[in-house]
Amino acid sequence: DAGVIQSPRHEVTEMGQEVTLRCKPISGHDYLFWYRQTMMRGLELLIYFNNNVPIDDSGMPEDRFSAKMPNASFSTLKIQPSEPRDSAVYFCASSFKGSYEQYFGPGTRLTVT
Amino acid sequence: RKEVEQDPGPFNVPEGATVAFNCTYSNSASQSFFWYRQDCRKEPKLLMSVYSSGNEDGRFTAQLNRASQYISLLIRDSKLSDSATYLCVVRGGSQGNLIFGKGTKLSVKP
Numbered sequence: 001d002a003g004v005i006q007s008p009r010h011e012v013t014e015m016g017q018e019v020t021l022r023c024k025p026i027s028g029h030d031y032l033f034w035y036r037q038t039m040m041r042g043l044e045l046l047i048y049f050n051n052n053v054p055i056d057d058s059g060m061p062e063d064r065f066s067a068k069m070p071n072a073s074f075s076t077l078k079i080q081p082s083e084p085r086d087s088a089v090y091f092c093a094s095s096f097k098g099s100y101e102q103y104f105g106p107g108t109r110l111t112v113t
Numbered sequence: 114r115k116e117v118e119q120d121p122g123p124f125n126v127p128e129g130a131t132v133a134f135n136c137t138y139s140n141s142a143s144q145s146f147f148w149y150r151q152d153c154r155k156e157p158k159l160l161m162s163v164y165s166s167g168n169e170d171g172r173f174t175a176q177l178n179r180a181s182q183y184i185s186l187l188i189r190d191s192k193l194s195d196s197a198t199y200l201c202v203v204r205g206g207s208q209g210n211l212i213f214g215k216g217t218k219l220s221v222k223p
Contacts, residue, residue, distance in 0.1 A: 033211075041215075042213060042214065042215035042216065043157065043200070043213040043215075044213075045210075045211065045212075056210075091156060091157075100145055100147070100162075100204055100211075101147075101159045102159070102211065104156035104157050104158065105156060106155070106156055107156055
């Protein structure tokens with residue numbers, strides 16, 4: 001079975017550019033999570049969805065960040081405009097209600113210069 | 114006080130050693146507890162859940178002390194393949210509210 005799929009795996013962009021990260025959760029999972037990981041702050045929850053509906057976006061750092069989940073098999077995290085401090089690894093994870101285990105994708109390593 | 118605190122390490126141990134990691138959490142209402150493992154430049158993966166009565170999975174033993182808000186992970190007979198970062202994870206009141214510690218790095222040497 002395919003796990004959580006993320007694209008791109010690596011992204012290098014210049015400050016001010018728009019960045020879109022993509023995620024396909026595991027089929028049948030009804031929860032989807034976006035995390036950001038840095039050395040300084042560790043793994044931080046940005047936002048999560050249940051049945052495609054955003055439930056908690058309190059971790060989204062500011063208005064430059066937005067996330068959507070138009071259907072059960074696809075989600076995007078957009079940063080516009082990007083800044084160097086957004087450089088991090090962004091993970092998408094999914095889970096099925098009734099299980100607290102979250103399955104993580106391989107991550108997108110974002111570098112903003 | 115940080116919600117989940119761990120000693121960052123690194124813990125450098127020889128093969129065959131026993132090593133223990135500790136973790137404290139601040140929210141006494143936390144309901145579920147886990148250890149995740151993260152290999153270098155990889156995604157986190159669930160290692161084991163932590164139950165109030167303590168639980169064991171092969172060489173790994175997890176303990177929970179709710180009164181002290183303390184979680185531990187013991188690894189016996191360390192293998193080279195155990196080298197990774199171990200993340201202490203606490204769940205609050207909702208499905209999505211997993212709080213991750215920054216992790217403890219373990220390096221097992223031959």
